[in-house]
Amino acid sequence: MILDKLFKPKWQNSRPETRIRALKDMDCGTAENANIISNLAFEDSNTAVRCIAIARLNQIDRLIKLTQDGQKKISDAARERLGLFILGRAGQLDLTDRHQLMQKLQPLGDGLIIHIMQGGDAGLQAALVEQTKDDLQLVELALTASTTKVRQLAANQIEKLETLEELARKCRGKDKSVLQICRDKLKKHQQQLQQLQQAKADFQKLIDQISKLSRQDSDPLYEGKVAHLQQSWDRLSKEQPEIGQQMHSAFAEKMQLCQNQLDQWQQARQLEIQKQQQIIEAGENQQQICHLLDTALDERQQVVDFTEQDIQLTRSLLQLQEHCWHESCEIQKAADELARQYHRLSQLLHVWVNAAENYLKLQPELTRVIEEDHQHLSKIIDQVRWPTELPAPALIHQANGILAEVRQQKAQVRQEQQNQAAQLRQEMDQLAKLLDCGELKQARKMNRQLHKDLKASPKLPDQLRKQLHVLEARLYELEDWQGYATLPKQQQLIDNMEQLIDSELPAEALADQIHQLQMEWKELGGSGQKQWKQFSDAADKAFIPCKKFFEQRNLVRQQNLQQRQVIVDELTAFYEQTDWETVDWNALETILRTARDEWSKYQEVDPKNNRKVHRQFDRILKKLREKLDGFRKQNYDLKQALVEQAQSLIELPEDDALAQAKELQSQWKAIPLTWRRDEHKLWRNFHTACEAIFTARKENYQARKQVKQQGFEQAEQVLQGIQQQFEQAGDSKALRANLKQATQQIEQALPGQRDRSKFDQQLQLLEQQLIQQQQKMQQQNLVQRFEQIKQAAFSQDPVESFNTLTEQDKKAFAQRNHQPLVSEALLREKTVELEILCGHISPEQDQALRLQLQVARLANSLGQTTQAESSLVDQAIAAAREILLLQKLDEHEHQSYIYRVEQAIVFLLK
Incomplete structure (x- = not known):
């Protein structure tokens, strides 16, 4: 262990x-x-x-x-x-x-x-x-x-x-x-x-407009206004989708209200059209009833002799027309004049029916009484035999007057019968001549006229009637002969007419075909009753689709005329109610275009009835166009002024002309369109004037570009030269002088700062490289000096190490032997001061001392200028040298502080 x-x-x-x-x-x-x-x-x-x-x-x-x-x-x-x-x-x-x-x-x-x-x-x-x-x-x-x-x-x-x-x-x-x-x-x-606020304002404006429109009553232009607002909303939504999505619900709600109102208006309009059609039909029926009654009354006035069948027909006609009249009046009250006409005609026909019935009942007795009274009166006068030479009594005179009047009337009747007989003989002679000439068509016409005259003159000599029978026999014979020649043609016309039944031709073309066949039939002259019935029945059947078509066309014409009148009324109301100081001119142009389109949609109208409405439409359109043309004239004058300003810019300096041209272009875009025929001409003149400025700028730009390119090439050469000098790593002072000269040459070649930004960056890099080289060399010198001081302080061979020191360091070493031993507290204080000076951290146990020294240092430095970096390094080396040369009792503690000194110096140099 x-x-x-x-x-x-x-x-x-x-x-x-x-x-x-x-x-x-x-x-x-x-x-x-x-x-x-x-x-x-x-x-x-x-x-x-x-x-x-x-x-x-x-x-x-x-x-x-x-x-x-x-x-x-x-x-x-x-x-x-x-x-x-x-x-x-x-x-x-x-x-x-x-x-x-x-x-x-x-x-x-x-x-x-x-x-x-x-x-x-x-x-x-x-x-x-x-x-x-x-x-x-x-x-x-x-x-x-x-x-x-x-x-x-x-x-x-x-x-x-x-x-x-x-x-x-x-x-x-x-x-x-x-x-x-x-x-x-x-x-x-x-x-x-600002764009966002403007977009929100535009969206809100559309919402306000659609909201206002949703509260208005519908009209024929309502659909166009709604479509215009929807198109404007879609356009803005494409430009600002986020705002459009946020505000879409409010617009969609009002748009749905407008759509519902439009649907309701269309439904109500359809019901109104149907009602109007019923009213029109009721009025037409009332007029037709009066026409039928008037025709029936004219026929009764022309006919003296009538039968019980004529009375029954008249009574049935009255009953039927009275029922139709009451039905039409329930739909539409008849006009006062038409009602008075109906009641007058109906009353006269009722009176005629009653009188005719009474006349037929009393006709035999009336005839008998008239004849007997005249004969009896004549007998009495004959019996009296009043002499004509003497004045007759008043009663005899009255009786003679009555008899003379009767004789005069009988003479007039005989004279009329003679005249009628003479006229009939003349007409019969004409009929005989026509038959001799084979003029069948004219002969038929003359025969019909004879029968009409015979009906008006029933009492004629039998000789005339026999003569007429002979002529009619000749007519029938001529018809038989001609019938053999025209029968195939008539049959062909019948076949052609029957082919038109259920034809798929358009109604108008079908009607023309039917009329053409009828004219051809008429040109053939007479025909048999059978052939004529076949032809007539086929024509009636073929005309059924045409009848429906023309009835529908008349209905459509009436409806279209009403719609055109509504358009005129709406445009008139718009003109009178619009505030022309704040009007939306784009909306006005849309309304005019919509009005013309709507007017064209109702083109099928009765020309006679359309004249008045068309004149009203032209007048209101003219008034609205005058307003719009006034606005366009104002825009035209503004754009013409911009053209003149643009044409005068060519005389200004290039930069001023270019800036003002761009400003004029912005103003041009802000002005709405004028007349299309003038817009292109104005734009061409304006574009030509602006293009001349841009062309001159382009030419000048090309010249400047060429000069700039030459400057780039010259600057590139200078830069390459100085870079090569830096690669050779020569003397720093010479490099700095050459770098300054190169910078001046590049500035002369490229005066514009933006143009030489690339070269400035390269020159800055070279400047930094030069600074780094100098700093690195300085740091190496300082590190070497510090190591020399350290080695001299702790070397075993102090003489040799002493010779490597600077003069300043030698003086410090010379005083080392005279310094007393220092305490660990002083060594710590000197070390912490060095760490503060170098900005290096101190150990945790020295933080309180560091704070105390920093406060004292701050107080001493008030009012003094900040030391330069080189001075700071010199101070740090001097402080480190002082610590290294201190005499410390405990060598181990001294070594720990020397390590801290070394770390602080290294940190400062980095």
């Missing part, structure tokens, strides 16, 4: 300083040593030993676990070690592995980020920024990152409006590029917010 204790490894020594020195001297490359270092990092009782072990540990997974250690110093040391791996200062990880490790360690937080941002390359910093999602970290990176590119990238990653505003306030006056990014993103946010 004693031997084991004497020869056990130093890393197992009970003294922390021994274990620390063992760790520093241990080779990390072997697996055994790696496990020892890992165990010490996790299990050692001393915090300083664990920190040194962590600084030597290369096992990344173990380091990640140590970041979760309960002691802050241990977790911070593990984070610092991981940061060195990511920065490429520890281990042998390539760039890809370092990216992956950085992504894996992203949850470890701000400490790791600070390490990377203080010393990482641009690629790692950019990758870290892209992976960072925390806005506070992004703000910190945008403010403190070492390169402009990373700060800009961090600023670009921020999207929250409040965070951008905070970053803009903090970077104002510090980083113009980050501030510009913040302003651009804030401006973009503002534009998006």
Whole structure:
């Protein structure tokens, strides 16, 4: 056991300083040593030993676990070690592995980020920024990152409006590029917010319009208005789908109300049309009834001789027409004039029926009484034989007057009969001539006229009747002869007419065919009763579809005329009720287009009745077009003014002309369309004027581009030259002079900062490389100086080590022998002051002393300027030298403090 204790490894020594020195001297490359270092990092009782072990540990997974250690110093040391791996200062990880490790360690937080941002390359910093999602970290990176590119990238990653505003306030006056990014993103946010508000306003406007429309009564233009609003909503929903989805329910609810109202209006309109059709039919029936009664009354007035059958027919006609009249009046009350006409005609026919019945009953007795009274009166006068030479008594005179009047009437009757007989003889002579000439058609017509005259003059000589019978026999004979010639043609016409029954021809074409066959039949002249009946029956059957068609067409014409009148009324109401100061001109144009389309839909109307409505439609359209043309004229004047302004821009400087041209284009888009015939001409002139400006700019751009290309080539040559000088690693002062000269040459070749940004980045890299070389050389010199001081302080051959020191260090060593031994408290105080100066951590037991010294240092430094970095390094070396040269009673304690000094100096130089 004693031997084991004497020869056990130093890393197992009970003294922390021994274990620390063992760790520093241990080779990390072997697996055994790696496990020892890992165990010490996790299990050692001393915090300083664990920190040194962590600084030597290369096992990344173990380091990640140590970041979760309960002691802050241990977790911070593990984070610092991981940061060195990511920065490429520890281990042998390539760039890809370092990216992956950085992504894996992203949850470890701000400490790791600070390490990377203080010393990482641009690629790692950019990758870290892209992976960072925390806005506070992004703000910190945008403010403190070492390169402009990373700060800009961090600023670009921020999207929250409040965070951008905070970053803009903090970077104002510090980083113009980050501030510009913040302003651009804030401006973009503002534009998006304005667009969002405008979109919401547009959506709300449509909802208000559809809501207002849902409360209005329907009309023929209602469907067009609803369709226009639906199209506007669909267009806005495509542009802003999220807002459209949010507000869709309100619009859909009002749209459904409009659709329901439209359906109800259409149903009510259909019922109204049906009712109107019934009213029209009732009115037509009433007129037809009056026409039939009037015709019947005219026939009764022309006929003197009538029979009981004529009376029965008239009574049946009256009963039937009275029933039809009452049915039509239940549907539509007859007009006053038409009602008066009906009652007058009906009353006259009733009176005629009653009088005719009474006349037929009393006709025999009336005839007898008239004849007997006249004969008896004549006998009495003959018996009296009053002489004509003497004045006759009044009664005899009255009787002679009556007899003279009777004789005069009889003479007139005889004269009329003679005239009628003469007219009949003349007509018979004409009939005989027509028969001689074979004019069958005219002969039939003359025969019908003879029968009509015979019916009006029943008392004619038998000779005339016999003569007429002879002529009719000749007529029948002529018809028989002609019938043999026309019968085949008539039969062909009958067959053609029967073929038209159930024909699939359109109604109008079918009616033309029927009329054509009827004309051909008429041209053939007379025909047999059988043939005529066959032809007439076939024509009636064939015309049935035409009758339905023409009835339906008349109905459609009436309905279309009513619809056109409704359109005129709606347009008139729209014109009178519209506020022309706030009118929606696009809606007006839609209404006019819809009105014309609706008007064309009802094109089938009666031309005679349509004239008045069409004139009204033309007048109201003219008024609305005048309003719309006034608006278009205003737009035309505005666009013409823009054309003139654009044509005058060619005289301005290029940048001013270009900016104003873009502004004019924006104004052009904001102005609605004018007349289509003028819009193209205005646009062509405006486009030509703007294109001239853009063409001139393009030509100037090409010239500048050529000059810029030459500058690029010259700058590339200068850059390649300076890069070659840096590759040769010459004198740093000469390199700095050459770098300055190269920078001036590139600025002369490329005056624009944006154009030489690529070269500026390369020059900055060379500048950084030069600075790093100088810093590295300075650090090497300082490390060498520190090692020389350390070696001189503890070397066995002080003379040889003393000769390697600087003059300043030699003077310090010369005074060492005169210094007294110091206490451990003073040594601790000097060491903690050095750690404060270098910014390195102190052991836990020295934290109270460190805080006390920091407060005193702060109080002493008030009002003094901050030391430069080179002065700080010099102070640290002087302080370290002082500690190394102190005379300490306990050598082992002195060695532990020297180790702390070494760690602080190394930390400061890094």
